[in-house]
Amino acid sequence: MMGGMKRVISFAGLMVALTCSGCASWLMNGEAPEVLVTNVTPLESSAFEQRLQVDLRIRNPNDFELAVTGIDFRLDLNGNWLARGLGNKELVVPRLSDSVTSVETSTSTLQVVRQLLSFSGDRPLAYHVTGVLHTKEGRLPFDNSGVLLGKGALSGSPAAP
Numbered sequence: 001m002m003g004g005m006k007r008v009i010s011f012a013g014l015m016v017a018l019t020c021s022g023c024a025s026w027l028m029n030g031e032a033p034e035v036l037v038t039n040v041t042p043l044e045s046s047a048f049e050q051r052l053q054v055d056l057r058i059r060n061p062n063d064f065e066l067a068v069t070g071i072d073f074r075l076d077l078n079g080n081w082l083a084r085g086l087g088n089k090e091l092v093v094p095r096l097s098d099s100v101t102s103v104e105t106s107t108s109t110l111q112v113v114r115q116l117l118s119f120s121g122d123r124p125l126a127y128h129v130t131g132v133l134h135t136k137e138g139r140l141p142f143d144n145s146g147v148l149l150g151k152g153a154l155s156g157s158p159a160a161p
Contacts, residue, residue, distance in 0.1 A: 030062035033093070035142045037075065037127045038100065040082075042112075050112045054085055055102050058133065060093040066135055067092050071103060073131030077115055077148075078123075083107040085131075125149040 036057045043051035054075060060066050070088045074081070087103035119125065125148045133140040 030064065033066060033133055033140055033142055034059040034061070034144055035071075035073065035129055035131070035133070036144055036146055037129055037148060040075075040148070043104065045109060045112075048109055049106050050109045051104060051106050052083055053102055053104050054083070055100060056129075057098050057100050058091075058093050059098040060095060063095050065092055065095050066133070066140070067137070068101075068133055068135055070134040071101070071131060072134070073103075073129055073142075075105075076128040078118060078126055079128075080115060080118065082111060082115060 034057075036059070037054060038057050039053075039055040041053040041055070043053055045051065056071070056073075058066070058068065068091050070090075071085065073085045075083050075085065083105045085103040085105040087101065089101055089103075091099050091101055093099045126145065127148055128143075128145045130143045131141070133142060
């Protein structure tokens with residue numbers, strides 16, 4: 001009888017431990033963070049590779065801070081793949097606030113040439129960024145789109161409303 005009771009208590013303890021291990025991710029069930037591209041800067045290049053610095057604004061709409069430990073993202077410009085970025089910089093995004101981080105990445109020079117050839121000043125330069133923020137509590141997926149340059153921004157003509 002005593003051995004059976006120990007097994008029941010051990011099993012109950014195991015169930016509590018397994019349930020509580022999910023508590024941290026349960027607390028992370030706030031709103032998804034917004035990750036916005038604020039700038040893409042060309043760095044050094046070679047015949048086959050172009051290095052880029054991608055500046056990202058991470059917005060935290062939650063009532064708790066996000067302790068970001070890394071980021072993994074895909075960046076598309078005007079519907080075409082440009083680069084995959086990986087960063088392991090740690091930063092804290094305060095509650096109801098935002099922070100900016102920069103990630104150096106690379107893409108093929110051919111891909112950059114394709115992007116330049118497809119760019120037209122009569123339409124905006126739109127981006128789509130998807131990926132995962134790694135935090136101390138778990139992984140937070142994000143999926144955001146925006147415009148880096150409005151229509152006519154490089155030609156000197158006014159952008160359409």
